[in-house]
Amino acid sequence: MGFAEQRKIKELTETVLSERERELESLCRAAIRGETEQVASALMSGIDVNVQDAEGMSPLHWAVWGGQEDTVRLLLALGANPNMPSNEGEHATPYWHAAKDFGMPEIAELLREAGGTLGRASK
Numbered sequence: 001m002g003f004a005e006q007r008k009i010k011e012l013t014e015t016v017l018s019e020r021e022r023e024l025e026s027l028c029r030a031a032i033r034g035e036t037e038q039v040a041s042a043l044m045s046g047i048d049v050n051v052q053d054a055e056g057m058s059p060l061h062w063a064v065w066g067g068q069e070d071t072v073r074l075l076l077a078l079g080a081n082p083n084m085p086s087n088e089g090e091h092a093t094p095y096w097h098a099a100k101d102f103g104m105p106e107i108a109e110l111l112r113e114a115g116g117t118l119g120r121a122s123k
Contacts, residue, residue, distance in 0.1 A: 024053055031059040031075070034068035039075070049078045056087035060094045064107055072107050082116035091118075 027047055030038035039059060043049055052058050060080040063071040072094075076082065082095045095116030099108035108116070 023047060024051060027051075027059055028053055028057065028062045031062040031068065031071055032066035034063070034066055034071050036068075036071050036074050039063075039071055043078055049075060049080045050084060052084070052086070056085065056092075058084050058086075058094070060084070061086055061097065064094045064098050064102070064104070064111075067102070067104060067107065069107055069110070072110055076110060076114040080114075082111040082114050 023042065023045075024047070027039060027042040029035075030042065043059075050058050050060075057065075058080065060072065060075045060082065061084075063075055080094075083093045086092045093116070095108065095111040096118060098104040098111055099116070099118065
């Protein structure tokens with residue numbers, strides 16, 4: 001493979017990665033804002049429900065941070081992990097944030113019913 005071909009492959013790879021980063025950012029923004037239809041659309045396009053951004057935050061983390069109960073329901077129905085830790089530490093799961101950090105009892109109950117625990121986090 002010549003230099004020009006290698007360069008083209010590198011450019012295409014960077015374009016695809018940039019596009020995925022934009023999709024992830026858009027998904028996380030929609031989750032924190034409670035834009036449930038946009039979240040569903042993004043996930044139906046093939047994005048993993050448990051994808052994590054650079055801070056280790058999943059769409060479920062962002063929906064919890066935004067207090068978006070309907071979006072939390074949707075994400076859980078699609079298999080989001082209520083015990084997935086962010087880069088903040090093993091305790092920093094969506095369930096922990098709702099139950100202990102933000103005091104969101106209704107959302108915490110949804111997460112608990114989906115298997116959320118205050119024990120060991122899981123990826």
